[in-house]
Amino acid sequence: DGGITQSPKYLFRKEGQNVTLSCEQNLNHDAMYWYRQDPGQGLRLIYYSQIVNDFQKGDIAEGYSVSREKKESFPLTVTSAQKNPTAFYLCASSIGLRASYEQYFGPGTRLTVT
Amino acid sequence: AQTVTQSQPEMSVQEAETVTLSCTYDTSESDYYLFWYKQPPSRQMILVIRQEAYKQQNATENRFSVNFQKAAKSFSLKISDSQLGDAAMYFCAYRSPIINGGSEKLVFGKGTKLTVNP
Numbered sequence: 314d315g316g317i318t319q320s321p322k323y324l325f326r327k328e329g330q331n332v333t334l335s336c337e338q339n340l341n342h343d344a345m346y347w348y349r350q351d352p353g354q355g356l357r358l359i360y361y362s363q364i365v366n367d368f369q370k371g372d373i374a375e376g377y378s379v380s381r382e383k384k385e386s387f388p389l390t391v392t393s394a395q396k397n398p399t400a401f402y403l404c405a406s407s408i409g410l411r412a413s414y415e416q417y418f419g420p421g422t423r424l425t426v427t
Numbered sequence: 428a429q430t431v432t433q434s435q436p437e438m439s440v441q442e443a444e445t446v447t448l449s450c451t452y453d454t455s456e457s458d459y460y461l462f463w464y465k466q467p468p469s470r471q472m473i474l475v476i477r478q479e480a481y482k483q484q485n486a487t488e489n490r491f492s493v494n495f496q497k498a499a500k501s502f503s504l505k506i507s508d509s510q511l512g513d514a515a516m517y518f519c520a521y522r523s524p525i526i527n528g529g530s531e532k533l534v535f536g537k538g539t540k541l542t543v544n545p
Contacts, residue, residue: 355535412522418472
């Protein structure tokens with residue numbers, strides 16, 4: 314079955330440590346996205362990538378970094394510079410960037426930093 | 428910048444009845460896409476229905492339909508014959524047709540929590 318996998322489902326880290334969230338898709342989609350969800354809020358875009366080796370900042374990119382070395386993979390690193398990293402992180406993908414293309418979401422990773 | 432507002436933080440409905448969730452948005456664009464996403468307790472976002480702004484006909488997907496009022500910038504979701512499995516957070520989202528302009532994202536509302544009572 315095609316889909317998006319995110320691992321792990323729950324992640325715990327100490328303050329000051331960098332942590333990398335995994336996102337893999339086997340849908341052969343070119344575009345991938347990272348969103349952050351906080352309680353009582355909708356999703357906000359962190360980074361997106363249209364194609365391998367290319368990515369763009371979203372609305373809340375500060376304190377995060379990404380890479381896109383393979384079409385299937387778009388890992389997100391939450392750095393120690395991110396002031397409030399505890400949140401639910403969702404990865405998504407779509408055929409391309411056109412608005413008419415549906416974004417498919419992964420199951421998410423809940424990150425807790427103490 | 429576009430904004431999406433969902434004025435009902437919580438709604439409840441009896442099983443088998445109909446419920447309408449409200450959404451309004453603000454944009455200066457004439458062409459765009461609107462979506463309703465469902466987020467069940469598993470927290471995976473699932474697309475429920477979408478509407479292209481240039482289409483006057485309201486979208487329908489089985490028990491789900493929308494009332495799209497472009498002039499009023501309103502996009503409500505009607506769920507008919509509500510089922511227990513419909514209980515979830517529902518998010519309204521806006522997508523600009525512009526590419527490479529920083530608009531390549533879904534703009535989400537804050538969501539409405541729907542409870543279905545047996």
